[in-house]
Amino acid sequence: MIRTSDLFWSAVNAITAHPMRSSLTSLGVLIGVAAVIAITSVGLGAQSSVTSAISGLGSNLLIVTSGAARGGGVRLASGTGSPLTETDLQALARNLDATVSGSVRGQAQVVAEGTNWNTQIEGVTANYLVTRDLKIAEGRDFEDSEIVSRRKVVILGATVTKELFGSADPIGQRVRISNTPFEVIGVLAKRGQAGFGMDQDDIVLAPIGPVRSRVVGRRLRSSAVSQIFIKASSSDALEALESDAKEILRETRRVREGSEDNFSVQNMASILEAGRSATQTFTLLLGAVAAVSLLVGGIGIMNIMLVAVTERTREIGLRKAIGARSRDILVQFTLEAVLVSSLGGFWGLLVGISGAWALAQFGGWPTTIPVWAAPVSLLFSSVVGVIFGALPAWRAAQLHPVEALRRD
Amino acid sequence: MMIKATDLTKTYQMGPNEIRALINVSLSIEAGEYVAIIGPSGSGKSTLMNVLGGLDRPDSGRYFFDGEDVLAMNDDALAAFRGSKIGFVFQSFQLLPRLSARLNIELPLVYAGMVPGERRRRAEAMLVKVGLGQRGDSRPSQLSGGQQQRVAIARALASEPRLMLCDEPTGALDQKTGREILDLLEALNRQGSTVLMVTHDLQIASRARRIIEMRDGAVIRDGAPQ
Numbered sequence: 001m002i003r004t005s006d007l008f009w010s011a012v013n014a015i016t017a018h019p020m021r022s023s024l025t026s027l028g029v030l031i032g033v034a035a036v037i038a039i040t041s042v043g044l045g046a047q048s049s050v051t052s053a054i055s056g057l058g059s060n061l062l063i064v065t066s067g068a069a070r071g072g073g074v075r076l077a078s079g080t081g082s083p084l085t086e087t088d089l090q091a092l093a094r095n096l097d098a099t100v101s102g103s104v105r106g107q108a109q110v111v112a113e114g115t116n117w118n119t120q121i122e123g124v125t126a127n128y129l130v131t132r133d134l135k136i137a138e139g140r141d142f143e144d145s146e147i148v149s150r151r152k153v154v155i156l157g158a159t160v161t162k163e164l165f166g167s168a169d170p171i172g173q174r175v176r177i178s179n180t181p182f183e184v185i186g187v188l189a190k191r192g193q194a195g196f197g198m199d200q201d202d203i204v205l206a207p208i209g210p211v212r213s214r215v216v217g218r219r220l221r222s223s224a225v226s227q228i229f230i231k232a233s234s235s236d237a238l239e240a241l242e243s244d245a246k247e248i249l250r251e252t253r254r255v256r257e258g259s260e261d262n263f264s265v266q267n268m269a270s271i272l273e274a275g276r277s278a279t280q281t282f283t284l285l286l287g288a289v290a291a292v293s294l295l296v297g298g299i300g301i302m303n304i305m306l307v308a309v310t311e312r313t314r315e316i317g318l319r320k321a322i323g324a325r326s327r328d329i330l331v332q333f334t335l336e337a338v339l340v341s342s343l344g345g346f347w348g349l350l351v352g353i354s355g356a357w358a359l360a361q362f363g364g365w366p367t368t369i370p371v372w373a374a375p376v377s378l379l380f381s382s383v384v385g386v387i388f389g390a391l392p393a394w395r396a397a398q399l400h401p402v403e404a405l406r407r408d
Numbered sequence: 409m410m411i412k413a414t415d416l417t418k419t420y421q422m423g424p425n426e427i428r429a430l431i432n433v434s435l436s437i438e439a440g441e442y443v444a445i446i447g448p449s450g451s452g453k454s455t456l457m458n459v460l461g462g463l464d465r466p467d468s469g470r471y472f473f474d475g476e477d478v479l480a481m482n483d484d485a486l487a488a489f490r491g492s493k494i495g496f497v498f499q500s501f502q503l504l505p506r507l508s509a510r511l512n513i514e515l516p517l518v519y520a521g522m523v524p525g526e527r528r529r530r531a532e533a534m535l536v537k538v539g540l541g542q543r544g545d546s547r548p549s550q551l552s553g554g555q556q557q558r559v560a561i562a563r564a565l566a567s568e569p570r571l572m573l574c575d576e577p578t579g580a581l582d583q584k585t586g587r588e589i590l591d592l593l594e595a596l597n598r599q600g601s602t603v604l605m606v607t608h609d610l611q612i613a614s615r616a617r618r619i620i621e622m623r624d625g626a627v628i629r630d631g632a633p634q
């Protein structure tokens with residue numbers, strides 16, 4: 001029986017006998033593998049940046065907004081119905097086993113000594129930092145009494161701090177927002193980009209009262225809250241909390257039995273899931289397109305192997321005449337296809353990884369090279385070799401020795 | 409008796425016509441014999457050689473080699489039979505052009521599963537035996553026709569077969585070179601190899617101790633040359 005190493009070397013010899021042909025054949029697989037790796041790297045990169053963008057909004061979080069009210073059969077977008085109020089907020093805080101906060105939001109110019117900066121002003125209730133997973137870097141959080149007494153104090157985001165005060169200590173300094181002086185009592189810890197080019201540190205927090213009256217202005221009712229945040233203690237509690245919150249709100253907002261909610265509760269966990277699965281689908285789709293090119297590479301291998309079998313018919317006959325079994329011929333030709341294919345897989349892996357790296361380095365794309373890239377591309381290219389080498393190899397093995405030897 | 413074949417029959421279907429390549433061929437060959445098969449083109453000489461060498465199966469008949477029923481063997485056993493008991497020499501040499509003379513000679517030993525060192529030693533010995541001791545590294549394309557046929561004979565000898573089957577071994581060679589190849593085969597026969605050889609050349613055939621003459625698929629004469 002032929003030794004395994006001899007089978008291997010005879011396949012290597014056959015491949016190196018036609019270096020140009022072998023390289024071009026494996027190029028098909030190379031391109032396929034490289035495309036699959038580069039595309040999934042880009043897809044996975046997009047996926048993780050979407051995930052971090054959404055999870056940057058806070059975890060284990062429900063966000064309540066007004067709206068989803070019916071106006072003459074037309075369903076309005078969230079935030080358009082009768083606004084949420086402090087009453088809703090308090091009802092939720094009282095009845096739910098969770099931390100609850102609310103906020104209103106406006107845009108304004110913040111003026112410090114000599115400089116100014118246009119940013120987002122968030123008027124917040126107590127517990128806001130806890131519900132949004134925000135941390136204080138310097139100074140302190142608002143005290144509940146400051147919120148109630150509508151004190152004019154602010155906590156600055158890292159970007160705002162840098163723009164207004166540079167490296168100087170902002171604590172205790174004064175800033176003016178809509179011509180009203182505020183005292184800086186704290187600075188938020190940096191959170192960084194949230195994807196979509198959103199800077200989460202470009203923000204100023206202040207007690208909800210002054211922001212409602214000075215920044216957002218007349219449009220708002222005196223007890224209005226634009227968003228309510230409910231933070232569950234664990235992700236398991238989130239679903240029960242969501243239905244409890246809805247029930248409470250239907251009561252406080254006097255939604256009649258059978259009619260639709262005039263508010264909406266968004267579960268951040270499910271939004272995260274939706275975002276994740278959307279990018280995942282996208283990645284799979286592109287990956288499948290790339291895999292088709294791998295298929296084309298496989299057909300190239302089959303084509304060349306069929307040519308090789310025809311060219312080497314007499315060789316096959318001779319090998320059989322001197323003792324080769326059909327199985328030995330089958331294995332030899334399959335091995336040739338597998339070697340050519342996995343050679344393409346190996347180089348495709350290197351090219352794919354370099355491509356992903358180059359896209360990240362020079363194109364600024366967020367790419368994540370999957371950990372399975374190496375084993376899967378080598379395994380997959382070998383499998384392509386087996387599948388597309390099988391038919392030619394089987395044909396070679398089935399040749400009748402006498403007829404094969406007579407062929408010229 | 410090394411070979412005992414009885415009533416071998418083989419028919420080819422060519423469209424509506426039946427071509428009877430072998431018709432009730434019976435023959436016996438003893439170890440150590442040197443037999444020439446002659447006959448006009450198409451008389452079934454190659455077909456007989458292929459059947460005796462286990463390359464082809466007859467439609468009917470019985471065939472025993474060293475007492476073993478060759479026709480009862482499955483394809484794998486038949487491959488092993490060819491590899492160990494038979495050495496083929498073809499008119500067109502059938503060397504693999506990519507391999508050196510030595511590696512061509514080693515090829516039957518590769519399929520026998522012999523380790524590389526042993527194979528190489530055996531191939532070198534065979535090269536010396538056929539008078540090509542220095543040409544082991546040459547490719548077939550670098551050798552003359554006579555030298556190529558010597559390599560092919562060395563390959564046939566490598567696995568120390570019981571029977572050498574030579575189908576017109578001098579058919580592609582000029583007369584002088586052909587003579588040298590025949591001298592080599594005769595020398596090998598004197599050293600103990602059993603040789604069965606197909607030839608068109610009556611002069612060549614007359615050098616054999618036994619001649620089998622075929623016509624239209626049948627043996628019409630079997631015996632010593634007149």
Ligand SMILES: Nc1ncnc2c1ncn2[C@@H]1O[C@H](COP(=O)(O)OP(=O)(O)OP(=O)(O)O)[C@@H](O)[C@H]1O
Pocket residue numbers: 420421422427428429447448449450451452453454455456
């Ligand atoms: N595969 C085949 N299909 C059809 N007919 C065949 C086949 N192989 C051989 N034959 C026929 O069988 C007959 C015997 O052929 P064979 O090759 O044995 O003749 P041969 O005596 O060796 O002739 P030559 O001296 O020309 O080599 C011929 O008529 C040939 O045409």
Ligand SMILES: [Mg+2]
Pocket residue numbers: 453454455575
């Ligand atoms: Mg013939």
